[in-house]
Amino acid sequence: MSELKGAAIFAQSGGPTAVINASAAGVITEALKADAITHVYGSAHGVRGMLDDVIYDMSKEDARELELLTTTPSSALGSARYKLKNFEDDDTDYVKLLSLFRKYNIRYMFFNGGNDSMDTCSKVSRYLKSVDYECRVFGVPKTIDNDLWGTDHCPGYGSAAKYIVTSCMEIALDAKVYDTGMVIVIEIMGRNAGWLTAASALASYKGLGPDLIYLPELPFDVDKFLGEVDSTYKAHGNVIVAVSEGLRDANGVYVPEMNYTNLAQDSFGHTQLGGAASVLGNLVKQSMKVKVRPIEFSLLQRCAAHCASKTDVDEAFLAGQLAVKHALDGKSGYMVGFERAPGADYVMNTTLLDVNEVANKEKTVPRDWINEAGNGMKQQFIDYALPLIQGESRIATEGGLPRFAKLKKIRA
Numbered sequence: 001m002s003e004l005k006g007a008a009i010f011a012q013s014g015g016p017t018a019v020i021n022a023s024a025a026g027v028i029t030e031a032l033k034a035d036a037i038t039h040v041y042g043s044a045h046g047v048r049g050m051l052d053d054v055i056y057d058m059s060k061e062d063a064r065e066l067e068l069l070t071t072t073p074s075s076a077l078g079s080a081r082y083k084l085k086n087f088e089d090d091d092t093d094y095v096k097l098l099s100l101f102r103k104y105n106i107r108y109m110f111f112n113g114g115n116d117s118m119d120t121c122s123k124v125s126r127y128l129k130s131v132d133y134e135c136r137v138f139g140v141p142k143t144i145d146n147d148l149w150g151t152d153h154c155p156g157y158g159s160a161a162k163y164i165v166t167s168c169m170e171i172a173l174d175a176k177v178y179d180t181g182m183v184i185v186i187e188i189m190g191r192n193a194g195w196l197t198a199a200s201a202l203a204s205y206k207g208l209g210p211d212l213i214y215l216p217e218l219p220f221d222v223d224k225f226l227g228e229v230d231s232t233y234k235a236h237g238n239v240i241v242a243v244s245e246g247l248r249d250a251n252g253v254y255v256p257e258m259n260y261t262n263l264a265q266d267s268f269g270h271t272q273l274g275g276a277a278s279v280l281g282n283l284v285k286q287s288m289k290v291k292v293r294p295i296e297f298s299l300l301q302r303c304a305a306h307c308a309s310k311t312d313v314d315e316a317f318l319a320g321q322l323a324v325k326h327a328l329d330g331k332s333g334y335m336v337g338f339e340r341a342p343g344a345d346y347v348m349n350t351t352l353l354d355v356n357e358v359a360n361k362e363k364t365v366p367r368d369w370i371n372e373a374g375n376g377m378k379q380q381f382i383d384y385a386l387p388l389i390q391g392e393s394r395i396a397t398e399g400g401l402p403r404f405a406k407l408k409k410i411r412a
Helices: 020-033 047-052 063-071 092-104 115-130 157-175 195-199 201-205 222-236 255-259 276-288 310-328 379-389
Strands: 006-012 037-043 055-057 106-113 136-141 182-188 212-214 238-244 292-296 334-340 348-354
Touching: 006 020, 006 047, 020 037, 020 063, 020 106, 020 136, 020 310, 037 047, 047 092, 063 310, 092 106, 092 115, 106 115, 106 310, 115 136, 136 310, 157 182, 157 195, 157 201, 157 238, 157 310, 157 379, 182 195, 182 276, 195 201, 195 212, 195 238, 195 379, 201 379, 212 222, 222 238, 222 276, 238 276, 255 276, 276 292, 310 334, 310 348, 310 379
Parallel strands: 006 037, 006 106, 106 136, 136 334, 182 238, 182 292, 212 238
Antiparallel strands: 037 055, 334 348
């Protein structure tokens, strides 16, 4: 295959994580080394920066700051939740994108995100082919929800899981110091896939975790929930419950909506969740007349770089690095994925997944990894998740506080 010379552009999209910038570092540093890539640009706020011509010249950044990206949480270039229409129906945005690509001679596009971001990759890749504009488009996986189809796990999940496990263990120690009973309801992110909430089972595996765990993979029954909390309280005097924010009953009603709350939606039509712990905590308090403390991890679980998994950081960087290498080799329309080798030892290989296949598909927790009662996890999940939280990520510090990357963001 003939060498394709031109500029590369990188964008971040969707919810931030503790390691999304590690992928950025992988893409940017690898692209800057490539002879075929003439310029390396970063797009402000995902695809919006491309549409509005707000892009940064990444070659103007200090090497030290690019290195610090590896342990800097959140999205250094900014993120967005912007849904492209199908170009067959409305090509307005695509015409703008093509104009920008021609202006800067962009021939490589790297898009870092989750399900909706892979949808963007798929649409842009197909459109550019339809107008015969040669550009290699690559998806770089990212999501704490761990729900991208086709890959063993997603960068971002291991670090968020480690934060959840650690926090649950600390909460368990805090909750048991008093001589009076209490029920704690912990709300963890997860709309349709309960991978993050399931991670709390690793704390239980260490003897300091939730007594009950409820995932959105199964219909949620309020009466069953109250009965199980009550029986656990009578047996132990304290109860810790972990629930996914996306819990809904057999009719599809989210727990917060049971409180007669109309939930807003984002541009992709996703219901904006939050409040499940508060609603369930009130129900427990009314039913059992005991002390209840609802806890919502909220944004804290997404960007806890101080508790990041070294395995996660390294794999996130690798995903970005390999996306560039595969694109230079002539591949396009793929996402870097992870494939676990069989055996007791954790050995992870990489693979390429068609973004058209990945886009808008969700990988949920297998039913046979959830216990029969639907309120806890089996050993299969422990064996799956435990290797993903291994290793300690070392963050640079100044004056006892984290030293995160400070990009200059010089406009191209």
